[in-house]
Amino acid sequence: MVDWFGMWGDIPYFTEFITTLFIVNLLIAFTIIFLERKNPSAALAWIMILFLLPIAGIVLYFLFSQNIARKKIFRLTSSEERALSESLRIQLEDIKSGNFSFVNPEAEEWKDLIHLNGLYGGSFYTQNNSVSILTGGKHKFRSLMRDIKNAKSSINIMYFIIKNDAVGRRFLQALTQKAREGVEVRLLLDAMGSRQINDRVLGDFIRAGGKRAYFFPPKLKFINVRFNYRNHRKLAVIDGSIGYIGGFNIAREYLGMKKKFGFWRDTHLRVTGNCVHDINARFLLDWRFASKEKLVLSQAFYSDVIDGGKSGVQIVSSGPDSQRVAVKRAYMKMITSARKNVYLQTPYFVPDESILESLKMAAQSGVDVRIMIPCMPDHIFVYWATYSYVGELIQSGGRAYIYDNGFLHAKTLMVDGEVASVGSANFDRRSFVLNFEANAIIYDAREARKLEAIFEKDMESCHELTRELYAERSLWIRCKEGVARLLSDIL
Numbered sequence: 494m495v496d497w498f499g500m501w502g503d504i505p506y507f508t509e510f511i512t513t514l515f516i517v518n519l520l521i522a523f524t525i526i527f528l529e530r531k532n533p534s535a536a537l538a539w540i541m542i543l544f545l546l547p548i549a550g551i552v553l554y555f556l557f558s559q560n561i562a563r564k565k566i567f568r569l570t571s572s573e574e575r576a577l578s579e580s581l582r583i584q585l586e587d588i589k590s591g592n593f594s595f596v597n598p599e600a601e602e603w604k605d606l607i608h609l610n611g612l613y614g615g616s617f618y619t620q621n622n623s624v625s626i627l628t629g630g631k632h633k634f635r636s637l638m639r640d641i642k643n644a645k646s647s648i649n650i651m652y653f654i655i656k657n658d659a660v661g662r663r664f665l666q667a668l669t670q671k672a673r674e675g676v677e678v679r680l681l682l683d684a685m686g687s688r689q690i691n692d693r694v695l696g697d698f699i700r701a702g703g704k705r706a707y708f709f710p711p712k713l714k715f716i717n718v719r720f721n722y723r724n725h726r727k728l729a730v731i732d733g734s735i736g737y738i739g740g741f742n743i744a745r746e747y748l749g750m751k752k753k754f755g756f757w758r759d760t761h762l763r764v765t766g767n768c769v770h771d772i773n774a775r776f777l778l779d780w781r782f783a784s785k786e787k788l789v790l791s792q793a794f795y796s797d798v799i800d801g802g803k804s805g806v807q808i809v810s811s812g813p814d815s816q817r818v819a820v821k822r823a824y825m826k827m828i829t830s831a832r833k834n835v836y837l838q839t840p841y842f843v844p845d846e847s848i849l850e851s852l853k854m855a856a857q858s859g860v861d862v863r864i865m866i867p868c869m870p871d872h873i874f875v876y877w878a879t880y881s882y883v884g885e886l887i888q889s890g891g892r893a894y895i896y897d898n899g900f901l902h903a904k905t906l907m908v909d910g911e912v913a914s915v916g917s918a919n920f921d922r923r924s925f926v927l928n929f930e931a932n933a934i935i936y937d938a939r940e941a942r943k944l945e946a947i948f949e950k951d952m953e954s955c956h957e958l959t960r961e962l963y964a965e966r967s968l969w970i971r972c973k974e975g976v977a978r979l980l981s982d983i984l
Contacts, residue, residue: 566814567778573790577615584618585611596620599911600805600936606826606912607807610934614819616807622766623802624940626915628903628947630748633741633761634660640731640763641667644676646796649730649776651681653723653917656744657689664743665690665698672703679703681780683724684710686742706784708929722813725917725928727761728776733796736769738762738808738933739915740904749899754871756899758951760838760944762915762933765799768806775810775931805936811918812929820918820932821925825851827908834861836907836948840900842866842879843921849882856890865894865951867901875921877970878977884963898954904932905944913941 569577587593588604588611595601600620610616627633641648648671655661672678680698682690684707695705708724729737739761741747749756764772773793781788811819828835828851835855842864844852856862866883870876883893904924906914916932918924935941 566782566812568782569790576791581611581615581617588618595805596803597805597937599938599941603830603912603936606823606830606934607805607936609826610807610809610819610823613817613822614807614809614811616809616819616934617771618805618807618936619767619771620805620936621798621800621802622764622768622804622806623799624804624806624935624937625763626940626943626947627739627741627761627763628758630741630757630759633737633739633759634664634743634748636763637729637737638664638667640729640735641671644671644731646676646732647730648676648678648732649681649728649773649780650679651724651726651728651776651779652743653683653686653725653727654742654744655682655687655690657694658745660745660748660750661690661743665695668703669698669701672698672701675702677704679776679780679784680705681708681724681776681783682706683708685723686725704784704786706780706786708779708783721927723928724779724812725924726775726779726810726931727917728772728931730769730773730776733773733793734765734769734799736762736764736772738764738772738917738931740902740917746900747902754869754900758896758899758901758903760903760905760915760947764806764933766802766804766806767798768808768933769798770794770796771808772931775808779929803937804940807934807936808931809914809916809934810929810931811925813927814929818925820916820930821845821848823914823932823934824848824906824918824920827906827912827914828852828855831855831860831908833909834863834907834945836863836865836905836945837920838865838901838903838905838948838951839920840867840871840879840902840904841875841919841921841923842882843875843923844882845922845925848920848925849885852886852891853889856886862886862891863894863948864891865896865901865948865955868895868897869900871900874977876977877973880970881974881978883958884974887958887960887963893958894952894955895958896951896955898951901951905948907941907944907948910942910945911938912936913944915944 585608588608607618627636648668668678668680680703692699699705709722727739727742740759741761745751746754747757770793774790777788777790777793809819809823825848852862864883864886866879887893904916904919913935914932916930918930918932924930
């Protein structure tokens with residue numbers, strides 16, 4: 494019989510290597526449990542990976558589990574912090590005391606949500622806004638390109654994904670032309686999501702006077718230790734008076750031009766009013782960090798707004814730089830406050846325990862809880878985790894719909910036909926904890942009902958995943974669900 498351990502033991506330094514590896518894993522496990530204060534399920538998942546895959550586990554941990562919440566990424570000057578804090582404090586006090594004058598009654602009904610978003614998310618409430626809902630990629634792209642073409646002074650653009658394809662090049666050409674005309678154009682790209690775009694691709698844009706910056710670029714050419722933290726926001730501000738926020742990126746598939754996905758069903762907003770100032774402020778904070786350009790945040794509020802609307806809007810953003818998880822808190826508050834119905838669309842449904850329990854509790858309380866997910870995955874591992882959690886929600890009385898008319902990428906939440914959220918944040922841990930996200934919360938029954946009507950129209954292109962259908966899934970699917978569910982906290 495061959496003594497394999499003895500053979501290895503004769504190799505110089507092998508024993509020392511194994512001992513060192515064990516000690517390193519032990520120290521990392523100690524850090525995870527006692528210092529990082531991760532939630533128990535995430536901690537157990539990481540410890541399991543570390544000891545099942547000792548070497549790969551260490552590499553994965555240092556790539557995927559950095560804690561950047563300790564770092565102050567978006568720094569405000571002392572004067573900016575004083576001005577914003579004081580303005581927000583006055584608004585919150587007026588809302589709490591009943592001295593705030595609400596334009597529409599549903600906003601007053603949801604003043605506790607407004608207060609929560611202001612207190613934990615630093616989000617101002619504005620109510621002179623006009624909202625246009627865009628659900629088709631071609632329609633959204635035409636609208637954005639038209640506004641870019643008509644821009645007179647400034648264009649601020651931030652997208653998670655811009656690809657170097659026909660759609661992306663057309664978009665960049667439009668920005669380049671405006672830069673040549675003397676319009677101040679800033680383009681902020683996530684270094685991971687928009688990895689096809691670099692200074693070589695942007696050569697004409699840069700020479701025309703356009704400004705570009707990359708969020709969390711790699712320190713070395715092929716190594717980016719922060720690639721797990723992505724700026725997932727999709728924002729555009731034209732002349733400081735027209736804003737875009739939602740789920741669409743810039744590439745062929747988002748216009749339904751890729752056979753693999755077919756029709757791309759997403760939701761984006763075109764907005765005017767004072768909420769555009771808040772979108773612009775969010776952009777400028779991200780830009781200031783990524784570009785190191787010394788600009789004052791107050792310039793976000795210089796532009797005159799296009800008034801005339803009566804929709805109440807809060808721009809809520811969150812990211813791994815803060816432990817306040819403002820978007821997740823907003824979602825939870827909306828769900829737990831529901832009295833009649835909760836309509837939810839998301840391509841990725843990997844909730845933590847608090848979100849899942851909120852939805853289950855709402856369903857068990859007689860609230861009509863409906864969730865819609867795509868019929869196909871663009872991330873196979875996440876899809877099976879999604880399928881598992883949806884199955885659990887069904888068992889608690891919720892209803893689930895599988896969208897069959899292409900790929901569903903919308904991130905929308907509508908409650909009671911009174912309040913709605915549209916933005917970049919999915920219902921998963923990545924959006925809640927790891928990604929930089931931005932959502933618009935709309936306090937307007939007319940717009941909330943429009944979004945509900947769109948949801949109900951989408952149901953015509955769905956099949957319902959009933960308890961009976963879910964129970965009939967194969968053993969192979971059950972196994973894939975189990976593995977994906979086990980590792981869902983570190984996806």
